[in-house]
Amino acid sequence: MTQTAPDAQPDTQSRLDLFIDRMVSQRACLDFAIAETAAQRGPIFELGLGNGRTYHHLKTHVTGRDIYVFERAVASHPDSTPDDHQLILGDVRETLPAALDRFGATASLIHADLGGHNREKNDAFARLISPLVEPLLGKGGLMVSSDRMYFETLEELPLPPGAVPGRCFVYRR
Amino acid sequence: MTQTAPDAQPDTQSRLDLFIDRMVSQRACLDFAIAETAAQRGPIFELGLGNGRTYHHLKTHVTGRDIYVFERAVASHPDSTPDDHQLILGDVRETLPAALDRFGATASLIHADLGGHNREKNDAFARLISPLVEPLLGKGGLMVSSDRMYFETLEELPLPPGAVPGRCFVYRR
Numbered sequence: 001m002t003q004t005a006p007d008a009q010p011d012t013q014s015r016l017d018l019f020i021d022r023m024v025s026q027r028a029c030l031d032f033a034i035a036e037t038a039a040q041r042g043p044i045f046e047l048g049l050g051n052g053r054t055y056h057h058l059k060t061h062v063t064g065r066d067i068y069v070f071e072r073a074v075a076s077h078p079d080s081t082p083d084d085h086q087l088i089l090g091d092v093r094e095t096l097p098a099a100l101d102r103f104g105a106t107a108s109l110i111h112a113d114l115g116g117h118n119r120e121k122n123d124a125f126a127r128l129i130s131p132l133v134e135p136l137l138g139k140g141g142l143m144v145s146s147d148r149m150y151f152e153t154l155e156e157l158p159l160p161p162g163a164v165p166g167r168c169f170v171y172r173r
Numbered sequence: 174m175t176q177t178a179p180d181a182q183p184d185t186q187s188r189l190d191l192f193i194d195r196m197v198s199q200r201a202c203l204d205f206a207i208a209e210t211a212a213q214r215g216p217i218f219e220l221g222l223g224n225g226r227t228y229h230h231l232k233t234h235v236t237g238r239d240i241y242v243f244e245r246a247v248a249s250h251p252d253s254t255p256d257d258h259q260l261i262l263g264d265v266r267e268t269l270p271a272a273l274d275r276f277g278a279t280a281s282l283i284h285a286d287l288g289g290h291n292r293e294k295n296d297a298f299a300r301l302i303s304p305l306v307e308p309l310l311g312k313g314g315l316m317v318s319s320d321r322m323y324f325e326t327l328e329e330l331p332l333p334p335g336a337v338p339g340r341c342f343v344y345r346r
Contacts, residue, residue, distance in 0.1 A: 014230035015253060016200055023193050057187035080188060 018167075025159070025168035026054065026113065026146060032160035033109050033142040033170060034061055040108035042138045043068055045099070047092060047112035047129070052080025054111060065108060070095050096132035106138045113146045122147045137173040145169045191340075198332070198341035199227065199286065199319060205333035206282050206315040206343060207234050213281035215311045216241055218272070220265060220285035220302070225253025227286060238281060243268050269305035279311045286319045295320045310346040318342045 013021075044062060046055050049071040056079060058067050070088045074081060088095050110133055114122045130150040137143060143154065146168055154171040217235060219228050222244040229252060231240050242255045243265055261268050283306055287295045303323040310316060316327065319341055327344040 012233065014226070014233040015250065016196070016226040016230035019226055020193070020196050020200060023189070023196060027189055027193060053187070053189040053192055057189035060185065060187040077188065 021164040022146060022167045025163040026144070027057065028160050028162035029144045029168040029170050030054065030057060030111060031061070032163075033111075033144050034058070037108040037140065037142055040138065040140060041065060042106040042108035042141060043103060045070060045107050045110045045136065047110065047133070048114070049074060049080075049082070050113065051075075052077045054113060055082065056080040058111070068099075070099075092129055092132065096129065096136070100132075100135055103136065105135055107136045108138060108141050110137060110141070110143045111145070112143075112149075126150060139173055141173050143171040145171070194337040195319060195340045198336040199317070200230065201333050201335035202317045202341040202343050203227065203230060203284060204234070205336075206284075206317050207231070210281040210313065210315055213311065213313060214238060215279040215281035215314060216276060218243060218280050218283045218309065220283065220306070221287065222247060222253075222255070223286065224248075225250045227284060228255065229253040231284070241272075243272075265302055265305065269302065269309065273305075273308055276309065278308055280309045281311060281314050283310060283314070283316045284318070285316075285322075299323060312346055314346050316344040318344070 041064065043066040044058060046058060046067060046069045049055055049069045055067070055069055059080075066086070067082070068086055068088055069082045070092055072089070072091065074087065074089075088099065112129070112133070114125050126145070126147045127150050131152075133143060133149070134151050134154060137154070143149065148169055149171060151171055154173055157170040157172055159165060159168065159170065214237065216239040217231060219231060219240060219242045222228055222242045228240070228242055229250075232253075239259070240255070241259055241261055243261045245262070245264065247254060247260065247262075261272065285302070285306070287298050299318070299320045300323050304325075306316060306322070307324050307327060310327070315330075316322065316324075321342055322344060324344055327346055330343040330345055332338060332341065332343065
């Protein structure tokens with residue numbers, strides 16, 4: 001336990017405020033990353049489907065790239081449920097290494113919203129998956145995450161306009 | 174089925190875009206309504222707790238007024254779970270009429286996020302609860318809703334800055 005969590009906020013912010021900041025930052029970072037990698041043809045990996053809103057956002061705004069969703073079990077809105085061949089079901093500790101065998105270092109964009117309520121658990125999960133995510137990105141590929149990741153070789157980029165510091169992170173190979 | 178739903182959006186908007194518009198509009202309308210009714214001492218009614226984010230927002234920004242939450246079953250974030258005496262558990266078809274007996278026409282602010290994915294169901298629910306909500310508001314009291322309501326005597330107000338038309342509605346007695 002540190003005295004100040006990395007994303008601690010003044011008490012006057014409500015959970016609604018924090019949530020809006022997170023959603024708005026996520027969209028700003030995704031839109032930036034989609035545009036920044038538009039010339040790349042490598043696949044996009046969405047880690048965690050959840051309700052499917054960010055998958056729907058990717059589907060709406062990306063053309064010419066395959067989008068694969070890594071999820072344990074699908075519980076998304078019907079409008080936002082990927083086709084079976086775009087779904088990679090299972091535990092990411094197994095499916096991410098398998099994706100490296102299948103795709104190599106080709107991903108143009110990887111997005112993860114670990115999204116739990118518990119910051120310590122999110123942080124532990126970020127540490128766990130960082131080394132599994134890192135080798136999947138192709139050259140120039142971007143990783144967008146709602147939590148700070150722990151990469152050895154990727155560069156953390158300045159946030160795009162509209163994103164709130166601490167609510168989203170962008171990394172580039 | 175109408176050809177154009179009242180809140181139909183261009184196809185280029187993703188579900189993430191719509192969701193952000195809804196959350197941002199909700200906050201803009203709530204902040205407006207909290208300020209507008211700040212001099213009133215009547216209770217605040219939150220219809221539906223859900224995850225508890227808007228309840229937490231009310232709790233963070235309102236002083237000197239009781240907040241009661243109407244919910245069928247509590248499934249909120251631990252930070253945003255009301256004390257038992259602030260919870261009114263049960264079906265709103267019963268708890269809203271019972272609240273009229275208990276509180277009379279005294280509410281300073283009522284907020285409802287019907288929040289389902291199905292617009293037709295939300296609309297049917299809005300029609301169902303409108304006559305149950307309407308008599309609870311005190312003079313000058315405001316109702317904020319994520320769906321259009323069907324009131325006989327309340328005035329629909331122009332949206333405050335930052336709110337997106339069709340994503341939130343404000344009514345005044």
